[in-house]
Amino acid sequence: MFATDDTIVAIATPAGRGALGVVRLSGPRALDFAGALLACGAALPPRHATVTRVTSDDGAGAVDEVVATFFPAPHSYTGEHVVEITGHGSPVLLHTMLERAMATGARLAEPGEFTLRSFLNGKRDLVQSEAVADLIDAATPLQARIAFDQLEGTLTERITTIDARLFDLIARLEASLDFPDEGFHFIEPARAAAEIDAVIAALDDLLRGAAAGRMIREGATVVIAGRTNVGKSSVFNKLSGYARAIVTPIPGTTRDLVTENLNISGVAITLVDTAGWRETVDLVESEGVSRGNQARRIADLVLLVLDSSEPLTPADEQLVAETATANRIVVSNKSDLQCDAFFAEPGSSVLSATIRVSALTGDGFATLSEAISRALVGEERLRDPAPISNRRHISLLEQCRVSLVAARDAATAANVPEEFVLTDLQAARACLDEIVGRRTSEDVLRHIFERFCIGK
Ligand SMILES: Nc1nc2c(ncn2[C@@H]2O[C@H](COP(=O)(O)OP(=O)(O)OP(=O)(O)O)[C@@H](O)[C@H]2O)c(=O)[nH]1
């Protein structure tokens, strides 16, 4: 099991120089160990910022002026005694404090160990602990908003409500089983089935936004595809905001995959430019084309670029057909040029659904950006993000749903003993317990907290 009886220490601010740096101690002896460093000793009034100094090794002088704050258990981040010492953000000074605290007996904290302790001490559940890491890792304001909502307990509350309904149902079924001879049912099977259906509906409501939530949390891969010279790299550069990829009038300019990380309406996107699609005997180019094909297959969204100044070619048509079932936006580029021939194409329904842009003038790019975020996440979810976004939670909720469906079917079937219904309901509850961390294996906990930074 995890040890929580010792006192841990870490630098809580990022590596490198900064205006301020924080060393944090947590555990039963946090105050003693901090006191050994500070000119004021352990005389830190609770929850007050105390201006003091860090003494030099020999105790004769001082090495930094700091502000120290003592948060007595249980009213601290970890639920244990915590001391935070804020000094100047010099790596040398911060390491001096760290080493001195370790020499006195504190142990260097593992990644995420402060948050792990807060979880083990019941300060926050597993969903909220994971949200701490998500909040720190957030690359867009939308990601941060979802993480903060989860930290505040919105998802926990939804799960707790569902759990309470299951608990109540299980209690009534068990009571019926306890008094078999009376032939009295605390809950009739049909009533139980209806209640299980209501819980399934609540789960479905939660799961409805899961794909969008996951996309916002994890980010999406958007691949630009098209035949040579349609302006893929030009579109890529325009979306990226600078001339990242080489653009020339020569077909076959791009050979490799070129990637750029962007934030489009709050969605973190890895945008990928690919080699123009064509038959070629050039070894380098054909490797590029094959990498482009692979990228297209794993994309969350394909931007298929066409050149609206020219009639469609067989290569265009083949790509249109190939990407028809993918999540796709057809972009007709070069809208600044004469494009009569293109839009006069007979019978091509694709063309009526294209977004017209000009990578040269920037025309149509606002519409394109909106279309990208809408295709990935949906308009509604951008305004009101789903409460659920983490794969672990989603997969456990799906497992929970499977057990509930089995329980409902058992409740409605003739001659299925109530024990069967109960077993499935208990399995469903176990999934919910695992989400919030009431019943989570040590391995899973280790895995979750490993991704935290040191000092959090
Ligand atoms: N007029 C006009 N020219 C454009 C536009 N977009 C791209 N071009 C030109 O089209 C040519 C090809 O552009 P690229 O962006 O290199 O095209 P690509 O699809 O990446 O080409 P490959 O990498 O060779 O497949 C260049 O000469 C660009 O300047 C546009 O919107 N309008």
Ligand SMILES: [Mg+2]
């Ligand atoms: Mg290119």
